Amino acid sequence: MMASEYPPFHQFILSSLSNHVEERPNDFAFLSAENEFESKTFKEIQAAIYSVAGYFQKSGCKKGEIVTITLPNTWYYIPCYMGAASAGMVTSGMSPDFTEYETEYQLSNSQSKVVLTTANNLNKIIQASKNLPHLKIILYIGKLPSNIVETSLQIVNFDEIISKQYPFNPELIHFNVEEDLLALPYSSGTTGMPKGVMITHYNFMVQISILAMHHITKIDTVFPPDENAVAGYKIHFLPSYHAYGFAGLCINILRGSSTIIMKHFKPHLFLSLVEKYKVAQLNLVPMLLNYLSESPDVEKFDLSSIRFISSGGAPLSTFQIERVKKRFPSLKYVFQGYGMTELTTISHGAVFDEPMPNEAIGKCLPQIEDKIVNPETGKECNPGERGELWVKGPTVMKGYWMNEKATAETITPDGYVKTGDIASKDSNGFLFIHDRIKELIKVKAFQVPPAELEHLLLSHSKVSDVAVVGIPNSEFGEIPRAFVVPKESNTITEQELINFVKEKVSKYKQLRGGVEFVSQIPRTASGKILRRKIKEDYLKKTKLSKL
Numbered sequence: 001m002m003a004s005e006y007p008p009f010h011q012f013i014l015s016s017l018s019n020h021v022e023e024r025p026n027d028f029a030f031l032s033a034e035n036e037f038e039s040k041t042f043k044e045i046q047a048a049i050y051s052v053a054g055y056f057q058k059s060g061c062k063k064g065e066i067v068t069i070t071l072p073n074t075w076y077y078i079p080c081y082m083g084a085a086s087a088g089m090v091t092s093g094m095s096p097d098f099t100e101y102e103t104e105y106q107l108s109n110s111q112s113k114v115v116l117t118t119a120n121n122l123n124k125i126i127q128a129s130k131n132l133p134h135l136k137i138i139l140y141i142g143k144l145p146s147n148i149v150e151t152s153l154q155i156v157n158f159d160e161i162i163s164k165q166y167p168f169n170p171e172l173i174h175f176n177v178e179e180d181l182l183a184l185p186y187s188s189g190t191t192g193m194p195k196g197v198m199i200t201h202y203n204f205m206v207q208i209s210i211l212a213m214h215h216i217t218k219i220d221t222v223f224p225p226d227e228n229a230v231a232g233y234k235i236h237f238l239p240s241y242h243a244y245g246f247a248g249l250c251i252n253i254l255r256g257s258s259t260i261i262m263k264h265f266k267p268h269l270f271l272s273l274v275e276k277y278k279v280a281q282l283n284l285v286p287m288l289l290n291y292l293s294e295s296p297d298v299e300k301f302d303l304s305s306i307r308f309i310s311s312g313g314a315p316l317s318t319f320q321i322e323r324v325k326k327r328f329p330s331l332k333y334v335f336q337g338y339g340m341t342e343l344t345t346i347s348h349g350a351v352f353d354e355p356m357p358n359e360a361i362g363k364c365l366p367q368i369e370d371k372i373v374n375p376e377t378g379k380e381c382n383p384g385e386r387g388e389l390w391v392k393g394p395t396v397m398k399g400y401w402m403n404e405k406a407t408a409e410t411i412t413p414d415g416y417v418k419t420g421d422i423a424s425k426d427s428n429g430f431l432f433i434h435d436r437i438k439e440l441i442k443v444k445a446f447q448v449p450p451a452e453l454e455h456l457l458l459s460h461s462k463v464s465d466v467a468v469v470g471i472p473n474s475e476f477g478e479i480p481r482a483f484v485v486p487k488e489s490n491t492i493t494e495q496e497l498i499n500f501v502k503e504k505v506s507k508y509k510q511l512r513g514g515v516e517f518v519s520q521i522p523r524t525a526s527g528k529i530l531r532r533k534i535k536e537d538y539l540k541k542t543k544l545s546k547l
Contacts, residue, residue, distance in 0.1 A: 006177050006201070006202055006205040006206070006209075007177070007205070008085065008175040008177055008180070008182075008201045008205075009085060009182050009201045009204045009205050009208070010049075010082045010085035010086045010182075012205060012208070012254075013078075013082055013250060013253060013254070014046070014049065014082065014086075016253055016254045016256075017042060017045065017046045017049075017253060018046065020042040020253075020256050021042050021043045021046050024042065025041060025042060025043040026041050026043065027041060027042060027258065028040065028041055028042075028258045029041060029042045029044075029045045029075075029078075029253065029258065029259065030045070030075035030078075030258075030259050030260075030261055031258060031259070031260045031261070032074075032075070032260075032261055032263075033235075033260050033261060033262040033263070033269060033273055034262070034263055034269075038074075038075065040075050045075070045078055045079065045253075047162075047165065048078075048079035048083070048162045049078070049079050049082045049083045049086065050083070050086070050165075050166075050168050051079075051083070051161060051162050051163075051164060051165045051166050051168075052079045052080055052082075052083025052084070052086075052161060052162065052166075053082075053083040053084075053086035053087045053166075053168040053170075054165075054166025054167050054168035055083070055161045055164075055166045056083060056084060056087035056089060056114075057087050057166075057168055057169065057172065058166055059137065059154075061087060061089055061113065061114065062088070062089075063087075063088030063089070063173060063180075064088065064089070064090060064180070064181065065089050065090070065113040065114070066089070066090050066091075066092055066110045066111060066112040066113055066114070066134075066184060067080065067084040067089050067090070067091050067092070067112065067113070067114040067115075067116065068091075068092045068093070068094050068106070068107060068110060068112040068114070068115045068116070069081065069091060069092070069093055069094070069115075069116045069240075069241060070093075070094040070095065070096045070098070070103070070115065070116070070117045070121065070125075070241065071096055071116065071117065071118060071141070071240070071241070072096055072118070072263040072264060073236060073237065073239065073240050073245075073261050073262060073263050073264070074141070074240070074261060074263065075261060076116070076141060076158065077240045077241075077246065077249060078249060078250075078253070079162060080116050080139075080158070081246065084114075085182055085201075086168065086170065086173070087168075087173065088173040088175070088180070089114075090181040090182065090183065090184050091182070091183050091184070092106070092110050092112065092183070092184040092185065092186065092196070093183075093185055093186075093239075093240065093241030093242060093243070093246065094106050094107075094186070094241055095239070095241055095525065096117065096118065096121055096241075100124050100127055100128050103124060103125065103128045104128035104131060104132065105193070105194075106186060106194065107125075107128060107129075107132050107135060108131065108132055109194075109196060109401070109402075110184055110186075110196055110401065111134040112132075112134060112135055113134055113135060113136050113137065114135075114136070114137045114138075114139065115135065115137070115138050115139065116139040116140070116141070116158060117138065117139070117140055117141075118140065118141050118142050119140050119141065119142030119143055119144060119145055120142065120145070122138065122140050122144075122145060122148060122149075122155070123145070123147070123148060123149045125138055126138070126148070126149040126151045126153065127149060129151065129153060135153065136153060136154060137153065137154045137156060138151075138153050138154070138155050138156070139156050139157075139158045139161070140155065140156070140157060140158060141157075141158050141159065144157070175201060177200070177201045177202045177205065178200060178201075178202045179200060179398075180200060180201055181198055181199065181200055181201075181398070182199055182200060182201045182203070182204050183199040183204065183243065183246075184196045184197065184198060184199070184401060185197050185199065185241075185242070185243040185341050186341075187341050187342070195400045195401065195403055195406055196400060196401025196402070196403075197243075197341045197342055197397050197400060197401070198397055198398035198399050198400070198401055199243070199344055199397055199398070200398050202394065203344045203394070203395050203396075203397065203398070204247075204344060206344075206367065206393075206394040206395055207247065207344040207345055207346070207395045208247065208250055208251060208254065210365045210366050210367060210368075210395070211247070211251060211345075211346065211349075211365070212251065212254055212255075213366065232257060232258075232277075232278075232279070232280055233257065233258050233259075233260055233277040233278070233279050234248075234252050234257045234258070234259050234260065234279070234281065235259075235260045235262065235270065235273050235274065235277075235279055235282065236248060236249060236252070236259050236260065236261050236262065237261075237262040237264075237265045237270065238283065238285075238525075238526075239525040239526075241525070242525045242526055243341050243344065243345050244312065244339065244345045244346070244526060245525075247344075247345045247346075248283060260273055260277060260279075265288075267291065267295065267297060268297060271297060271298065271300070271301040271303065272301065274301065274303050274305065274306065275301045275302050275303060275305075278305040279305055279306070280305055280306065280307045280308065281306075281307065281308040281309075281310070282306060282308070282309045282310070283310050283311075283312075284309055284310070284311050285311060285312065285313040285314070285523075285526070285527030286311055286313065286314050286315075286316055286320065286527060287465060287521075287523070287527060289309065289311055289316065289320060289324055289334075290320065290458065290464065290465065292309075292324055292327065292328070293320070293323040293324045293327055294464065294487065298327070303328065303330075304330045305330070306328055306330055306331055307330065307331065307332045307333070308331075308332060308333050308334075308335070309324065309331065309333070309334045309335075310334075310335050310336070310337060310350075311334070311335075311336050311337075312336065312337045312338070312339065312346075312526070312527070313523075313524075313526045313527025313528055314451070314527055314528060314529065315336065315359065315361070315432075315433045315434070315451060316334070316336055316358075316359065317359060317455035317458065317459070318358040318359055319455065319458065319459045320455075320458065321334045321358050321359075322358070333350070333352070335349070335350030335352075335356075335362065336350065336360075336361045336362065337349045337350070337361065337362065338361040338362070338431065338433060340417075340419060341397075342396070342397045342410065342417050342419075343391055343393075343395050343396060343397070343417060343419075344395040344396075344397070345395075346365065347364065347365060347368050347370070347391050347393065347395065348361050348362050348363060348364055348365060348368070348370070348431055349361075349362045349363075349365050350362045351363050351430075356430060357426070357430055357432075359432060360426075360430035360431060360432055361430075361431045361432065361433055362430065362431060363429055363430060363431065364391075364393075364431075367393050367394055367395075368391065368392070368393035368395065369391070369392045369393060370389060370390060370391045370392070370431070371389075371390050371416070372385065372386070372387040372388070372389060372390075372423055372424060372425055373387050373388050373390050374387045374388075375387060375388045375437060381424070383424075383425055383426055383427045384424060384425075384426065384427075385424060386422055386423070386424045386434060387422070387423070387424070388418060388419065388420065388421065388422065388423070388437060389419045389421045389422075389423035389431070389433070390412070390416040390417065390418055390419065391416060391417050391419060392414070392415045392416045392417070396411065396415060396417050397411075397417075399411065420436055420437050420438060421433055421434075421435070421436055421437070422434040422435045422436065422437055422440070422449065434449050434451060434452070435449035435450060435451045435452075439469075439531050440470075441468075441469070441470030441478050441479070441480050442470065442477050442478050443470075443476050443477065443478055443479060443480070443508045443509075444476050444477060444508065446508040446509075448470070448480055448508065448509050450467070450468040450469065450470075450480070450529075450531065451468075452505075452509070453468045453480055453482065453501065453505070453509065453511070454466050454467065454468050454529075456500075456501060456504060456505065457482060457484065457497065457500075457501065460492075460497065460500055461487075462486055462487050462490040462491075462492040462496075463484055463485070463486065463487065463492070463497070464485045464486060464487045464488075465484075465485035465520070465521050466482055466483065466484050466485065466521070467482070467483045467521045467529045467531060467534055468480050468481065468482050468483070468511075469481060469483070469531045469534050469535045469538070470513075470535070471513045471535065471538060471539070472539075473512070473513070476512065479511075479512035479513040480509065480510070480511050480512065480513050481511065481513030481514055481515070481516065481538070482497065482501075482511050482513075482514075482515045482516070483515075483516050483517075483518050483521065483534055483538075484497065484515055484516070484517055484518065485517075485518055485519065485520060485521060486517060492517075494514060494515040494517075497511070497515045498510070498511050498514070498515060516538075521534075522534060
């Protein structure tokens, strides 16, 4: 399909919504896991989108201006996102848990005109707005606090906007699908400050079309209708302000699924929802896959409905996959995906109709190309050789927001995104992700992938979670140090883990930096380990201990 044949993304979503409204207007599009009174029908969602679009139009918001949503998971994302898109605006997601400093940085960098937040976060936004000349309107959800900080900004209740049903005239907005931005998500900032990623309507249209076509048709053709997980109930707990989380909401609307939204992930609630709604497909991160494999809580619930588990954010080991399959006999498939914000969301996925190695990510989705490149020579690698993964296709971002230098460093002249991930392909073309280039631990002349040691440590019966980083050493340059979350009620020693690793890996990969026991491993919203933070915190602590 040619680019010009795609409609603007919001029109695609609204068209699907119209079909659902016509066929089953009172079916629930969204159900709240915590509060059943927050549930919304397809008809209510459709009306809310048009009213929000009408409000933005009435308020004089212009095409291309930025709306930032900073909310916990909620159904409000879709009306704001699609309403803004209908009015020609661009939406940026931001964590509601950001500090005032982090909030000010993103709102300033994005030049946001409108913010949608909770009443509890109003004062934080108002305080940050003192240095934000572009910000004009704050929309909020909830009850206006009595101690609100004085401000000249417009403060408007979002529920009132929805209930007023503002008229909207779509004829006033004209779109260039290939060039106009739909979204401005921010990269996680694991290296340097977060950067705005320019995603066009075309990028998102192609991405959602690819995912819908690839996964729905593959699942339909491989598994019997009574076992496939295309429609039905979906549990949504991945952050909606993250591009991948928002894409999940959109796909559920296209499929006509009822989405159960969890504001925050709570293990017991999650398990009870799977049991109550007979959920067949789960989208997880490796840490939650480990939870399902290990937790005694699982035995208290009937989870026999689970057929598929997809995982992303970090690669899974064969041990992790086999362990969860063993615990859930009903589980038909555990598959991984690969993507990044700069590729809109997902570029590689599972192949259902041919045998696939356990640890493989899969292959390129339709319309996507890739190659493995030696980062030092620039030459393409042979099967089995490790190098940097480069990806090309219609989902590649337009570029970084107001950062031509970073764009030129990331996108090659012929359109490939340099992902920064170490990968390899086997002789059948299956992709394997090994680690991040910048996270490799350099022990003398050797390179140690942290993920390899993490997978090994996770296979230990007393380890619940782990992160490995390189710490400075005068003799070796860097040495691996493990930060370990032990399983509850288990006694484990540093030496026990050092010996466990020593028996299984080469000398240069051993935990010369030792083992530190911690209560949790810091991660990004998408599940990636924040190695830089772990390393910085460790170095600060050791520096202070020497004073």
